[in-house]
Amino acid sequence: MSVLAERSATRVVDFGCGTGRLAIAMAAAGHEVTGIEPARASLDAARRKPGAERVRWVEGSVGSLPVRAFDAALMTSHVAQFMVDDGEWRAALGALRRSLDRGGRLIFDSRDPDDERWTRWNPAESRRTVVLPGGEAVDVWVEVTDVTDRVVTFTGHYLFPGGEELTSESTMRFRSEREIRSGLEAAGFDVDRVYGGWSREPVGLSEDGELIVVAVVRPDVR
Template identity: 60%
Template sequence: MTDRLAALYDVENAWGRDDEFFLGVAGSAPTRVLDLGCGTGRLTLALAAAGHTVTGVEPLRTSLDAARAKPGADRIAWIHGTSADLPAAAYDVALLTSHVAQEIRDDDEWARTLADLRRALADGGRLAFDSRDPSARRWERWTPAASRRRLALPDGTAVDAWTELTEVRDGLVRYRHHYQFPDGEALCSRGTLRFRTEAELRASLADAGFTVERVCGGWAGEPVGTGDDGELIVIARAAP
């Protein structure tokens, strides 16, 4: 990710209902929180500001550097790495937000990540993450016509952006985000997401030693398959 893409990420991913939800999962009492795949630190910084002891883990150096440069970053333990780098029994809450769970496409890698998280959580610790519900077929909205938007960077630069769906196959959805700058520079950010069903998520969590407490379909706690959010928001406990 370039510096310009990191800046665009922050503009496109402002504070929202999902952040409020996960901040609520962490609770009001200070606790030890892991933000795995913390990106540029939007929620990570808010968790620390709320009084929690926070660790942010991110494999992408550019994103982590952007997070470390923000006000309040000195309150957070930052790790450039993956779930494999987590210490044992070090956290009471683990969060994977902004659909980072869908970035873990390979089933074996997903199983290893959940095993690492179970090892990193104290007994009874909570794991929460979001994954888009494949039955909602949200990718059908990822077309240039439906997704065209204009973004304003902090320096006032206006950037035209749109999303292009490139492939849907075997539970994987591939896409490109396009960004056109007024100086003529064009950037493209490619991505591939894994859409797992609720049954697949529940089975993988059970295999890793988690007990699912609830799965919501939206940020107001709606049942799966209702509302317009099209989510699978999972809250689970690390079984003793």
């Protein structure tokens, strides 16, 4: 939000908005917000939240992005890392660039592979308790099942009080700063800044282990 506020950005898209927490907060701050999310269940949860009526919700993916409709595009919660295939990543960057008006900014986070955060995704270190809105306490932990060329597959475990356990498998790509920069430049962006943490530390000097990227549509790209 603080990076977004640095420059005027009336029209904002939250791409991969999930259950809408950020989209609703941006709308409350006065932005015209569109939230795009492929998972219907997440959108249903977003629409039930207070303030949701201020956001335009769209069920879809990159094909749902209109042309030159936004001043800024955000991808948070490491959405960029779920685009594992290079072709999928290029297509997403191209669609995001086309969705931005002249001078538009793309802001997103991706974990720094040099931090090797996946080494801490194990039952002992990742286990925590989440209290659901109804008061039910659920034990949650993550277990890595495969790491190949910085593509990490892991299983999320959810243990409910009655003993029922649900699992979900996900795969994420850990791109280096160099890979991210080259992909953005090929898509028609100029990289403005890359931070290493949420307090805007240099890359490699934060315990957050992040790559927080701010890119701007190149002026000669239409």
